[in-house]
Amino acid sequence: MEELKHIGIIMDGNGRWAKKRGLKRSFGHKEGSKTLKKLCLHLADVGVPYLSVFAFSTENFKRSQEEVDYLMDLFIEMFRKEFKVLDEKGVRVIFSGRKEPLRQDVLDSMAEITEKTKNNSKLVLNICLNYGGHSEIIDTTKKLCQQVLDGKIDIDHIDEETFEKNLYQELPPIDLLIRTSGEYRISNFMLWQMSYSEFYFTDTLFPDFNSEELDQIIEKYYQRDRKFGGVKG
Ligand code: IPE
Ligand code: IPE
Ligand code: MG
Numbered sequence: 001m002e003e004l005k006h007i008g009i010i011m012d013g014n015g016r017w018a019k020k021r022g023l024k025r026s027f028g029h030k031e032g033s034k035t036l037k038k039l040c041l042h043l044a045d046v047g048v049p050y051l052s053v054f055a056f057s058t059e060n061f062k063r064s065q066e067e068v069d070y071l072m073d074l075f076i077e078m079f080r081k082e083f084k085v086l087d088e089k090g091v092r093v094i095f096s097g098r099k100e101p102l103r104q105d106v107l108d109s110m111a112e113i114t115e116k117t118k119n120n121s122k123l124v125l126n127i128c129l130n131y132g133g134h135s136e137i138i139d140t141t142k143k144l145c146q147q148v149l150d151g152k153i154d155i156d157h158i159d160e161e162t163f164e165k166n167l168y169q170e171l172p173p174i175d176l177l178i179r180t181s182g183e184y185r186i187s188n189f190m191l192w193q194m195s196y197s198e199f200y201f202t203d204t205l206f207p208d209f210n211s212e213e214l215d216q217i218i219e220k221y222y223q224r225d226r227k228f229g230g231v232k233g
Helices: 014-020 025-046 058-062 065-082 084-089 104-116 133-149 160-165 211-221
Strands: 006-010 050-057 091-096 123-131 176-179 198-201
Touching (some): 025 123, 123 133, 198 211
Parallel strands (some): 050 123
């Protein structure tokens, strides 16, 4: 039985949740942010040490300016106010993604919560914001090329371990990937980290997702037979 260290969640379905209720998409995002908070508190109790969530993809900039602005304002509100309870619980918040073209006030709020929670050790919450799996691989490749050009590393020293150390964050591989809202795709989430993840897709829209369902999925994870290319039994 492979210990569950790192869960990834593609938090999808906020828009549909709102639409079903005749509300604007923003209401779904707001409700989704409450769900995220509850899941973090729960995982801190359960003792899963890492959670990575997809909050905003590099492709999400294709949405209307109104929706992008709402999401950015919501992120600031979450990091400055709503996450107080997570800090108290011992959650450490880190981020993965590109800074460009995020607004300065968003970047400031990200830096603040990172600094404020840096000594917490109950749960690492990695928020993928302006994140793309392709961008991460490209940015890591560039970092390594620069190190070779600067004479800091030899090209033959580039292996999986070095590559991993130069990703946006040093994290264990994702053991369990959950996507809500009934879509069966990855949408450019953590490609490198998901090479051997167990996948779980649920029809539940993210604002309706809760700790009980998460517990059921975790239980199912422990029933899976992870082989990593080998032969068992
Ligand atoms: C996920 O919910 C949140 C973000 C992508 C920011 P969506 O906004 O994609 O919700 P649907 O897929 O339109 O229902
Ligand atoms: C993936 O959801 C990104 C996030 C959850 C932040 P999307 O709703 O953007 O993905 P697609 O467009 O359905 O693939
Ligand atoms: Mg979606």
